[in-house]
Each structure stands twice: as structure tokens, then as C-alpha cells.
Amino acid sequence: MENRLRLLRAERNWSQQDLGERLEVSRQSINAIETGKYDPSLPLAFRISELFDLPIEDIFVSPSRRSSKAI
Amino acid sequence: MLRTPAWKRYNWRVIKLSLAYAVFLLCAVYGFKHHLLSGVVAYIVAALPALPIIGIFFAMGRYLVEEQDEYVRMLMIRQALWASGFALSAATIWGFLESFDVVGHIDAYYIAVIWFGGLGVGSLINKLTVGDGGC
Numbered sequence: 001m002e003n004r005l006r007l008l009r010a011e012r013n014w015s016q017q018d019l020g021e022r023l024e025v026s027r028q029s030i031n032a033i034e035t036g037k038y039d040p041s042l043p044l045a046f047r048i049s050e051l052f053d054l055p056i057e058d059i060f061v062s063p064s065r066r067s068s069k070a071i
Numbered sequence: 072m073l074r075t076p077a078w079k080r081y082n083w084r085v086i087k088l089s090l091a092y093a094v095f096l097l098c099a100v101y102g103f104k105h106h107l108l109s110g111v112v113a114y115i116v117a118a119l120p121a122l123p124i125i126g127i128f129f130a131m132g133r134y135l136v137e138e139q140d141e142y143v144r145m146l147m148i149r150q151a152l153w154a155s156g157f158a159l160s161a162a163t164i165w166g167f168l169e170s171f172d173v174v175g176h177i178d179a180y181y182i183a184v185i186w187f188g189g190l191g192v193g194s195l196i197n198k199l200t201v202g203d204g205g206c
């Protein structure tokens with residue numbers, strides 16, 4: 001799933017390791033989410049949303065909205 | 072390799088179970104080689120080496136329950152599914168080859184060995200498709 005995680009992390013000067021520690025997941029998990037290889041579960045998506053103090057839809061791009069934009 | 076606390080616990084369990092397997096197997100081989108066992112005891116001792124192997128399957132289940140990192144857990148589940156498909160396919164093919172007398176007999180417990188080998192196949196496929204081999 002497309003997302004703004006890398007951008008939000010970079011704005012705070014956090015490494016993938018830093019973000020992983022804050023979310024209690026591995027650096028590999030952060031990398032997989034950022035590159036869109038892995039979609040986080042709803043609980044993890046909420047943890048990410050709460051950490052950045054942003055609604056989930058401001059971090060993750062809804063696949064249905066993305067496809068409707070393409071149309 | 073992603074070494075989470077749950078993975079370290081799983082490794083320790085597998086090491087202890089592997090040692091138990093070696094001890095049980097040596098005892099069973101010694102007992103049968105020297106004709107020390109008969110009746111119900113023979114059945115029990117013959118089945119003893121299987122118990123630590125079953126324990127390793129259980130340890131894998133415990134690991135999946137205990138793993139807090141959902142991405143790492145997903146990688147391990149994919150690995151286990153590939154291993155299961157690999158082992159079942161190999162056993163099915165060999166079963167037909169054996170029933171048509173094209174190949175010789177192989178003891179059924181080798182399916183567990185193939186399954187453990189299948190974990191390696193699953194790790195390689197994870198590496199190729201997702202970019203992480205997992206544990």
C-alpha cells in the first residue's frame with residue numbers, strides 16, 4: 001500500500017531503526033511497510049497514526065481512492 | 072535473519088529438543104540392537120525419538136503465537152506454508168513412484184526432514200519475493 005511513512009520519518013530525522021523501536025517492530029518491518037511490500041495490520045496502522053498524530057488516511061493512501069483517481 | 076526475542080526462545084527450544092532427540096534415538100537404537108526391548112515397552116521406546124520432533128512442530132506454533140513483530144510472523148508463516156507444500160508434494164510424488172515400484176521404500180519419518188528442508192525453500196522464496204528471508 002502506498003504511504004507517506006518515509007517522508008514523515010525523514011521530517012523527524014528518524015532512521016528506520018528509530019521508528020521501529022518507537023513502534024516496537026523490527027527495522028525490516030518498517031522497510032517493508034515504507035516500500036509497500038507489506039500492509040500493516042489495523043492495530044499497527046493505529047499505532048503509526050498515533051505516533052505521528054495524524055489520521056490513518058493521511059499516512060496511507062486508500063487503494064480504492066487511488067484507483068478512482070487514476071480513472 | 073531477524074532475531075527477535077521470540078525467535079531466540081524458539082531457537083533454545085529447538086536446541087533442547089534436538090538434544091532430547093539424539094538421546095532418545097541413541098537409547099532406542101541401543102535397546103533394539105541388543106534385543107533388550109519387547110512388547111509394549113518396544114512400542115514406547117520406538118516412538119520416543121518422534122516426540123522431540125513433534126515438540127519442534129509445537130515450538131514453531133508457540134513461536135508464531137509469541138512473535139510480536141507481525142511482519143516477521145508473516146514471513147515465518149509463509150515459510151511454513153511453503154515447507155508444508157514442498158513436503159506434501161514430495162511425499163505424494165514419492166508415494167506414487169514407490170507404489171509403481173519405480174523407486175525403493177523410504178521411511179515415512181523422512182517427511183519431517185523434507186519439511187525442515189522446505190523451510191529453507193520458503194526462506195529463499197521470501198528473499199526473492201519480499202526481499203527478506205525471515206528467520
